[in-house]
Amino acid sequence: MQHLSGIDRARYALEKGQRIPVGALQPVVAASWQRCRDNGLDPHKPPPQQVISFSDIKRRREAKSAMRHLALAEMQLLYSQIAGSNFMIALADADGVVMDTISDQHFADSEAGRAILPGSVWSEGERGTNALGLAAAIGTSVAIYGREHYFAGHGHLSCMAAPILNPHGEICGLLDASCTHEARQEHTHALVRMAAAQIEKGLVYRECSDSFVFAFHPRVEYLDTLSAGLLSVSPDGCVTSINSRGKVLLAGLPAMLGSHFDTLFEAGFGAAMDGLLNGGCIRIRDRAGSGVFMICRQIGQGRLAARKPVASAVPPLLQKQDMPDFVCDDHSVKRSLGDVSSAAKLRMPMHITGETGTGKELMARHIHRVSGRKGEFVAVNCGAVPEDLFIAEIFGHERGAFTNARTEGAPGLVRSADRGTLFLDEVAEIPLAAQTSLLRFLDSMEVRAVGGQKVDKVDVQIVSATNRDLERMVTERLFRADLYYRLNAFTVHLPPLRARSDFAAIVRYLMEKMAPGMPVTDAAIANLSMRHWQGNIRELKTVLQRALVRRRTDYIDEDCFDEAVPALNSSEDCCEECRRRPLSRAKCQEIRSVYRRTNENVSQTARALGLSRTTVYKHVGSPQGYRTLVE
Template identity: 45%
Template sequence: MTFGSERQLAHARVLRARGSAMPPDGLPAGDILDSWARCLEAGLDFAGATPLQVVEAHELARRRDRAAVVRRLAQAELETLSQQIAGSNFLLAFADPEGIILDLFADNRFQMSGSGAGIVVGSNWSEGVCGTNGTGTALRTGRPASVSGLEHYFLGLGDISCSATPVRDAQGEIVGVLDASSYFESRQHHTHALVQMAATQMENGLLAHQMRDHLVLAIHPRAEFLGTLSAGLLAFDGDGRMLAHNARSRTILQGLSLAGTSFEELFGEPMDLALARLHHGADVRLRDVLGSALVARCVARPTPRRTVAAAPQRPRKSTAAIATEADIVLHDPEAVAAFELVESAVRLAAPVLIGGETGTGKEVLARHAHRASGRSGAFVAVNCGALPDELFESELFGHVGGAFTGARREGSLGLIASADGGTLLLDEVSELPLPLQAALLRFLDDGLVRQVGGTVSRKVDVQLLAATNTDLADDVAARRFRADLFYRLSTVCVTLPPLRRRRDFADSVIALLRRIDPRAAIDDAAVDRLQAHAWPGNFRELRSVLTRALLAGDGHPIALADVERLLPPAQRTATSALQQAAAETIRREFERTGHSVSQTSRNLGISRTTVYRHLAPARD
């Protein structure tokens, strides 16, 4: 595509005037230039404001449900990326194939300032809406895209640098895109490579999941690389016909046709013979028909694997259990008490404030409260930290058509009204802007909602829940949160315990593992090692570690060595105050039970090996 438009030249002149780094001829090259031309043809005004289109809550929920499997993989990778680029004033996003952001991990400094304020969950970042940008251009071209500073089509995005990579499923279809953005001055040059590696990890996980009922082999010329991103993945049906392969396998088997090819056409021997050899060892030597030597390892095969239920079962305390929507069974007394109190509160339609560290399950509790309330309306969750201040009122209360610049022509019902007859969860409620706190207080007083730009109020009946990982009382003292609203929201207060303090840790690991993959299993020693970790990210971090352990495995139960590779080195050898407290708890229970190891194990829900390990110093 040629660069002939006067408007394109004008864009280039603006870039040069603003000091953007450009090639000697003053023009950007390749995909950026082509993207600019597409944006011009679509009639986008590069000097105008970047459009902000955000889908309704019910539409976001539908899209998230549709992408459930790939979202689980994306969340694990976003969690890892957030640790790898921490401190760089970043935002990480996963968007669906239409460019709608489904999940965000962000440094608050990025999310609340400059152009970053417009990147929110549910926003549309397709190229046709937001011009040249990492997410939209990667989706449009089907290739990784880095868009830095004023390479963005809209000049208002010139302070952002972003790197994005499409994610494809086993059939090669784009199912989403990973994006890492930062402010231009704090960008890291290795971010693009990290995003591509994360996308590759997701694609391998998707292939393994989608082909789980077929034979999946990992191949590489060197055995030590079979468990890495350098390995090729090949999936075959029962007749030995190729069903799917990853991008890396095309490089390893360069010169060979892969799609629809039979195992014997690739490796010169029947698949049954190779499978027979795989029964006798972890790896098998193969040679492709061009003579290249390879090592293969079975990642999945169409035979039943051990299930979580078949793994060693942990003793449980006799505390009453509550089954939640997320398939997590509670046996921890403190957590059970929180769930029971919330059940009683919603039956009286009382507002509930849910506290707890990030990842402790506040939304799980909120959804359980909605079901316990018996309400027939929708459950609507609002992340108060993800919406820009200027749009918050219209998103929460709705707006009439044309109420303000950028408003939807047909208007918007609003999130509160969408929850009529159901439950409204205000997550990260401490981020609610002060002007909106007063409006929310009025709604709690009279139950009336009036859309922005409207003149008529309507009565709305919702069960209000709020969640926070901060101390709202401190925010009230600092005048960041209205005291009168705090007292209304905290009619009933519950706090979920952190994972490190849960008495049902082992049960939680097994239940969460079942949720990720019903056929997966884990060794007792691995669970004990997990229990020694501090878990600052709680269940969200645990899910990430378990997902990565499964993706790195070969179909065998997760073992101690698998877990050790994933936990931070600094925490593997440290004897923390938390571990000392755990040891003291075990010793006290041991004394209380009359020195019965088995009874101590049952009461605390841990293995006897763990009891012996903590008692050893005291018994010497």
């Protein structure tokens, strides 16, 4: 066994019931493993998965409302700092009971993500060695990487946790960041510690509003950082709280609750107060002879002294220049985006399909951007133009060309879009009489105004969109077949919101635009994901706006959504495997719906949704066909 690494030797000994080799693990991890053994936990078996009732979760949230209020803001900031890293951030109380989570969709959909949810218990006694439970047990921050977890089933996880101390020095909560791989995340560990320290700092100001709060540090430039000691003192000079950094800076002195300012610093409390309130920053010696700079951060009764402002809002996430200004993490949407740039460069007419509110105009504007065209993006709602004026609006008209025509004439939308993009929204509403003229224009790119003789050549990218079934309209002779095939050179299908795999990212994106820095918990997103969303993203935006109005705190959780709405059917029209997960269930229902609409044609369903035939087979319940395909 000499050639084995430390963790390999340690796990071998653990699984064989032998003594853990000295030096093979961090001492705190080795001690935790031993405690787990003593408690009779079997590392081979799946760990217990205790989840408490929702009523108990609400009770715990209410008991820690001040801490939770501060923590959710820090969790949102932490999420923005590590976004894209496949992480979940969790807040737990001192018992290791998870109260809230904020995560990206990839982690939330993983096995680990489904295990770390509000109400789950992650104490060391329940889940063995894990960062959250170990931080609660030893009272300090800790990181547990991969197979350092006691239970083998947690070996794919890396997690970093830090305790949150109240002003009395007691653990009131735990902050944890977890990811689904074993890569060491020292940077994230540091961010978690900083976030916990910031929450502790906020608790001091909130819970010691009747006290003076002083920041102190040997170097004046550190007074506005988390490295500074924070000391709250009553009006008569008694210490009401001191943070962990303050205890380190005053090591060897009676830095404890109830001690007096005069026992810690050489200058008397009165003299120090005169300098702090009149001169701002002072230099003072502690009773051990070390000099520190000190400044008053809060005057009693919650009145704040002048201090350097600290930004509380989360900075908006930076967008890559070559990415669309909307969420596109869904597989089918991402696949479409990969092709539209090439199609636009070939000047292919593009047709966008999707239900109302799925973002068809946003996609059309993205097509215009990636085309590199210098002209304007001109949008026209074909259903809003009167039938007798449609041709004149599109192609323009000369002065006096018809009754009620503009006296000065009009160039028409096509000319306005020259060297740019013409977006024909609700293209199914184009009058039959006008469809011939539009088809002729698409073939020649030549335009002649109504009542005019001059023919102009234009260069226009055509993008059309509809929420109706044009193919069926062609069959029913409500839409010209040749025009349909001309517009349909390249099709982009936008799935409904209920079928989007990036639903959580859409919620966070919309909230960031409406209220930058507003935390949204995973429980809130899970609540929203159960709905049918007939109005899609447009409806979601309205619901989020109502939640912002109704909220009574600086975060959005499931309590902000109390209106009765129809939820997705959890047992019908869905394969067995997808019923347990709302987002997968929605996707499955969409696939089956299109499958029926195409007369159970797998190839057409796959093309319409931008999926592989394998994926369609898996959801429409055709085991024999699926086996044949994969064989």
